Amino acid sequence: MMRKIKLIIFDLDGTLMNAYPAVEASVNFTLKKLGLPIQNKDKIRRAVGWGDRELLTQFVGERKVEQALKIYRTHHAQALKTGTRFLPGAKQLIGDLKRKKYQLAVASNRPIKFSLIALKYLKIKKYFDYILCADKLKHGKPHPQILIQILKRLKVKPQEALYVGDMTIDVQTGHRAGVKTVAVLTGSCSLSEIKPLHPFRIIKKISQLPTILDGFINVKGEHHE
Numbered sequence: 001m002m003r004k005i006k007l008i009i010f011d012l013d014g015t016l017m018n019a020y021p022a023v024e025a026s027v028n029f030t031l032k033k034l035g036l037p038i039q040n041k042d043k044i045r046r047a048v049g050w051g052d053r054e055l056l057t058q059f060v061g062e063r064k065v066e067q068a069l070k071i072y073r074t075h076h077a078q079a080l081k082t083g084t085r086f087l088p089g090a091k092q093l094i095g096d097l098k099r100k101k102y103q104l105a106v107a108s109n110r111p112i113k114f115s116l117i118a119l120k121y122l123k124i125k126k127y128f129d130y131i132l133c134a135d136k137l138k139h140g141k142p143h144p145q146i147l148i149q150i151l152k153r154l155k156v157k158p159q160e161a162l163y164v165g166d167m168t169i170d171v172q173t174g175h176r177a178g179v180k181t182v183a184v185l186t187g188s189c190s191l192s193e194i195k196p197l198h199p200f201r202i203i204k205k206i207s208q209l210p211t212i213l214d215g216f217i218n219v220k221g222e223h224h225e
Contacts, residue, residue, distance in 0.1 A: 004216040007103040007161040008209075009150055009179070012110060012118065013048060014166035014187020016090040016206065019118060020045050022083030023055075026076040031059060033071050045188050049167045050141075051109045051134055052076075073114075080117045087186050089207030091124065096210070098127045103154055107146045107163065107173075109134040130154055142169040144177035151177070162200075164209065171197040182212060 013019050020041070028038040039059060047058045052072060053065060060068045097104060104127055108115050112133040119125040130153050134140030137149065151161060158178035163170065166187025171194060174181030180200035185191055194202060201212050 005162050005213055007154055007156040009105045009107050009163045011165035011170050012108045015164055015184055017084055018087055019084045022079040023048055025079045025083055026072050029075045030068050030072045048188055081121050084118050084121055087206055089205060093206055094124050094127050103129045105129055105150045106131040109140045111135040142172035144173055147173060147177035147179050168193055168197055171199045
């Protein structure tokens with residue numbers, strides 16, 4: 001059996017897990033501490049995906065962001081342990097892929113400390129061969145550095161990898177790294193936002209990913225859309 005895809009790289013928030021309740025709680029706790037108006041969950045959700053500094057800057061401004069980050073990060077380390085859940089089908093998918101000997105990695109703009117808290121809380125850290133986050137790099141997504149470094153570390157060619165994310169920046173990152181990207185519609189971006197960027201595939205839920213992977217097995221030549 002020929003397997004064209006060896007490595008599957010996942011975004012976290014909105015792709016494998018729903019940590020929005022934890023983010024919302026931590027953002028509003030921070031805003032309250034700073035005497036600023038709290039924000040509704042939809043506005044916070046739309047601001048997620050670019051890292052916590054970018055997230056907080058949108059609500060507190062550049063001048064207060066350092067102060068806000070200290071409050072937010074202290075609160076968020078605890079909030080993640082109660083406000084994080086698997087998205088439907090994600091836990092089973094990760095286990096199934098590992099049993100099928102795929103290499104698995106995480107590429108997230110969420111800081112490494114909080115990614116690890118969430119992965120340990122969900123008890124899936126052990127399944128990943130490499131976990132890389134934007135705070136360990138010069139550039140975060142949509143710059144391709146995060147995917148390029150994962151490929152290099154795991155010795156996989158771009159055409160042997162698949163990247164799965166939920167946002168327009170994930171699709172942009174995949175395009176720039178030369179990695180086929182599957183967009184899943186369980187995050188903060190809508191179909192109308194993602195579709196114009198032409199990801200390799202668009203799926204409604206993460207449990208549909210195996211169908212795409214099956215298309216790469218025993219196929220002669222490149223598999224195109």
